[in-house]
Amino acid sequence: MNYTLNQLRIFVAVVRARSVTKASEELHLSQPAVSIQLRNFEAQFDIPLTEVVGRKIYITDFGREIAAAAESIIEQVHAINYKTLAYKGQLAGKLKISVVSTGKYVMPFFLSEFLSQHAGIELIMDVTNKSSVLESLENNEVDFALVSILPTTINIDWLELLPNRLFLVGKTGQNVNTKNVVNEQLQIYPLIFREKGSGTRLAMERFISEQNITVFKKMELTSNEAVKQAILAGLGYSIMPLIGIRNELSNRQLEIIDVQGLPIQTTWSLVWLKEKKQSQASLSFLEFVTSRKSAIIEQNFSWCEPYEK
Structure with a gap:
């Protein structure tokens, strides 16, 4: 056996991710580099560690045991490093x-x-x-x-x-009438929501309920960045945390729409x-x-x- 610490890390990452591609992203390595190191590591064992069926990788029972041992070795290496630093007073x-x-x-x-x-x-x-x-x-x-x-x-x-303050945000230059934006305007353009379970969505739904707003059109996206891009494309409006739109406000790509009851503060x-x-x-x-x-x-x-x- 002549495996390296790097090979152990790569194998553990592949086992956790159940994917060479995802493991390479996690490790910030190229996919070919991860594949080569995984192949070299597996070549040192007479019993298969993984099986590839179609385009999917599966971990064998033996492979899981080796992964557990590899994790233990990596933890011990970390412990040695930590003890060395602690001995130096760091x-x-x-x-x-x-x-x-x-x-x-x-x-x-x-x-x-x-x-x-x-x-x-x-x-x-x-x-x-x-x-x-x-x-x-x-x-x-x-x-x-x-x-x-x-x-x-x-x-x-x-x-x-x-503080975390949430404002109604739209694309700059859409000529929004702030007096009727919470009813007529939001019936024309979709209101863009985060996914269910999001803290931003929870705050947004609470505001809509308290203001008795009827939303006829809506869109659901799974990240703050996706919501921003949808607004920039003119697809609608959303209630967003101020903290995440600094650059877009500075560049005048997005604008805050003044609406009674906002901002929401958490x-x-x-x-x-x-x-x-x-x-x-x-x-x-x-x-x-x-x-x-x-x-x-x-x-x-x-x-x-x-x-x-």
């Missing part, structure tokens, strides 16, 4: 965070300085939909989650970060399980965010202030 370890999709415009700014100060911290950040974020939090798979609406079914602690919060035993890395990050929160907001989010008046 903070080390993994920091796992799950972030709702629009939170990708927020979380990096609270991580940048901390990670630059602590090179021994390995960040694992999953940007996904709200239901997956809450599932990973409830299953204790992450240290923290970033949400805009606090969960009510999970016993949590939280730290409020900054709060971006860092949340964690109430009884969770935090690692030194996660405790240090929480202390950092608590102490540096105001400065980070002032430095990176002051551009929001003119829209909040």
Whole structure:
């Protein structure tokens, strides 16, 4: 046996993703590079680790056992690295965070300085939909989650970060009559929704219900970016978080439509399980965010202030 640590990582990634293509995307490698390393790794075993049926890859029972052993080896390597850094007096370890999709415009700014100060911290950040974020939090798979609406079914602690304001947004120059936009105009153009379970959609549906708005045409898209592109194409309007449309407002591609009852305000919060035993890395990050929160907001989010008046 002469397999490398890199081959172990690649095999574990393929097993998790059940796809060479997805594994290559996760590892930021080309698909041919992953295929070659996987083939070289498998060639060292007399028993097949994978089977290809049609265009789909399947992991054999033996392959799953090897994957479990490989994960253990990789974890031990991480442990050696962390212990080495800790012996030198440096903070080390993994920091796992799950972030709702629009939170990708927020979380990096609270991580940048901390990670630059602590090179021994390995960040694992999953940007996904709200239901997956809450599932990973409830299953204790992450240290923290970033949400805009606090969960009510999970016993949590939280730290409020900054306001999340949602406005009605349309393509610039559509000559919207703000007096009737919530009724007549939205009957002409579709109202664009995020997918079910999205915090943005929940806030949007609550507003529509409270204002007794009748929506005859609507469209459902699964990401904030997709919603933006649909609005830019003139397909309709949507209620969107201000935090995700900075560039489009600056470039005058999108405009905020002044409507009574808006903006909707929620709060971006860092949340964690109430009884969770935090690692030194996660405790240090929480202390950092608590102490540096105001400065980070002032430095990176002051551009929001003119829209909040």
